[in-house]
Every structure is written in C-alpha cells, then in structure tokens.
Amino acid sequence: MLKRQYYMTFGWVLLVVLVVLNLPDRKAERLKLAVGGLFLPLFGMAGSTQNLIDQAANSLAPRSTLSKEISNLRKENQQLREQLMQVQEAWRENARLRQALNWKQRIPWQLKLARVIGQDPANWWRTLIIDAGSRDPEGIRTNMTVITADGLVGRISEVGIDRSRVAMVGDPNCRFSAQVLEPRDKSIVAKGIVQPSPSTLDRTLVDLVYVPGGSLLKPGQSVLTSGDGGIFRKGILVGQIVDVRTNDFGLNLEARVKLAVNLDRLEEVWVLLQ
C-alpha cells in the first residue's frame, strides 16, 4: 500500500513535468512568464525599499560631503559638455562627408534606461532580469543590445510584458563575433568569436577564439563587437586582452579577454533600441 502511494505520486509529478516540458515553445514561454509574474510584487517592494534606504542614507550624508560631490559633478559636467560639443562637430562632419560620398547616413543610438531587478538564481546561466518589457512605449524585443557606459552587457533573450531577460557576455547563449583593435593607431588586428571561458575560475574573463594564426594579438589590446551576425552594432567595447595562446598547432589563436563591465554589480543598464 505504501509503495503504491510512492509510485502514484512519482507518476503524477513525472506526468506534470513531461507535459510542461513538452509544451509548444510559445505556450511554455507564456506559462513561464505567468509563473514568474508572481514575483513582480516582491521585486517592486524590494526596489522601493532599496530606494527609501538610499534616500535615507543620502539625507544622513554630511553637508561637506554633499557640497564636495556637487563640486566634482559640476566639473565632470563641464568636461562632458565640452566633449559633447566636439562629438557633435565630428558627427556633423561625418554626416556631411557621408552625404558627399553618397553613403548611407548613420542613425544615432536610441537608448532606454532599465533597472536590473534580479539575476539568474542558477549558477549555470549568466542572465539578469530588467524592468523593461514589450508594454513599454519603446517596445523591447529579443536580440536588442544591452550596454552600460563601460561597454557591452549582452542581448535581450526573453521578453515579457513588464520585464525582460538579458543573456550576458559569458553566457552560453551569448556568443558573437568581435574584432581586436590596436590601441595606438586604432587599426583592426583580427577578428574572432567571444564565448564563455571553460578554463578559468574568474567570472570576469571570456575567451576570444578562432582568431587566425598569424594575427598580432597582444595583452592590452581592446576587443570590440564587429557588427557581424546582425545582433550587436559595430564598435561596442567588450574588454581587453589579458593573454594569448596558440591552438591547433598554430592554426588558431585564443585569447582571454577581461570584460570591461563588472557584470556582478550592475544596477542599471541601457537597452539599445533599433
């Protein structure tokens, strides 16, 4: 009798799991979003509490610290305004030259700020959840690029109504083509594929693989997205080369790349709208 109860319960659980795992992709995605939606009030509450704590901490900060911070921010603001003027001038010049050469005009980046509300609880994925979804006026869609001021974060892998999942650089679902730039003359040294690094304990490192054998890779060179593959735009900083090794009897080179963005400490990110 007791054994029968065990078999029955096991059978029921197995049936439920098999039914859910074999649902069509779209239905499974909807069900997953619905189940995950149960956590939204908790995420909202936790975010509000965090804001309140931050506000309380700010109000407790001494006046001298605040005035020092304001002074630093003013200086930084001034520098950024000067840089912006230069960039705008360069942009206008670029547009004029493109027009003169009949080249396609560059579209300026449109960005949407999103708050990081959670990370993947499983250790075998590197994804995070942001508070922007398909309901936003900008309309978040899969494969949109996610960046910070420091560089590339990843791509949108799942979109819900109010939230989306980002597959970060170093996740098995975020492999892409990248190019290596020589820091002195900004010339392109080589191209390769960025993928997770299986040989390191350091979570801030990824591998750049399938780089042609004769390429002059050196530590310190910058790695940027190449734009090949159509997901990431060209020229977004990924990181810097730490070391290089040869593979397949010198046919290929592999390099370890230190990511420019600290993916464990992200609070806010920018989604690059198409």
Add this chain to the structure above:
Amino acid sequence: MNWLNTLAILLVAFLAVFAESYFRGLRTLLGAQIDLLPALVVYASLSTTLSTVALVTTLGGFWFDSLSANPLGISVLPLFVVGLVIHYCRDLILREQIYAQFMLGLTASAVVPLLTVLSLIGAGADPLLSWSSLWQWLVMALGGAMFTPVLFHFFDRFNRAFNYRPQSQTSFRPDREIKRDRGPHVDY
C-alpha cells in the same frame, strides 16, 4: 494544523527563490549562489507527508525555473527524486540530530544541481560548465548543508508557536502500580 505547516513551507520556498534572484551579495563574494530549495525539501521529506513533498518540489521547481533561463519544469524532478528517497528512508534517519540534518542537507544540495545539469544536457541545453562550476558546486553543497539545521530549528519553533503543545507523558504505568490494601484479613 498540518495545512499551516505546508503553507509555511511553501511560503519559505517562494521567498527563498526570490532571495536567490534578488540578493547578489553572496554571488559577488563567493562567485556562486546558494540554492535553499534542497534544504527545504530535506525538511519537508522528514517532517511532512508525501503529498506535501510533491507540492513543495513541484511549485518550488517551477518558481525557480521561472526566474532562471532553465526550461520551465526542469528542476522539479531532481528535487522530487531527492525528496522521495529521503521520505522513503525517513524511519532510518535521526531527524533530531544536527549532524544528520547537516549531512542530509549536504547530500541533497550536492545531488540536486548535479541532476538538474544532467537533465539540462539531456534536454539539449548548453549550460555554462567550467572549472568554476566545481567551486560553485562546493559552495552550493556547503551552503545548503549549513542552512538545513537552521531551517529545522525555525520550523520547530514555528510549529511550537502555532500548534497545541504535545501532552507531556507521566511516569505512571498501570503495570508497575503497587497494589496497596489493608493486607490479609485476620480475625482475632
């Protein structure tokens, strides 16, 4: 009051999954996130009915997968298998002993991620596996092991607060009662 205990376990499972996703301090510090569900399954298996174990593992697994990039439902079977085995052997386990709780938590927290990753590979997914996975596995196993006795202590306190106190046993045993009377009647 059995339903109250089941409800409390489910609530703790829900909050544990949320905490694993929201709080990133441990991941930043140790490079791995601790999974609290296996420890909860150990408690449920040793203290509740099989249907509660099935409910906790099914809902807990679905909640975990909904916040993860896992396919929905992949974590349910590993949790349930562990719960089923412990429930089957519950009469042989000294559940009051902290050492036993620690060892069970360690085993469950080590077996569940292993089975989940194997299920993922079997389902055609490509989880991130590297040398750091060994470290993460160790952190998960030890973290779960340390959390298990805490969980037992918490639920024992909870049950004591919300349940009737068990009637204390007296030392009186009818078979050991000394029959007293006036002794044999003698007529003088």
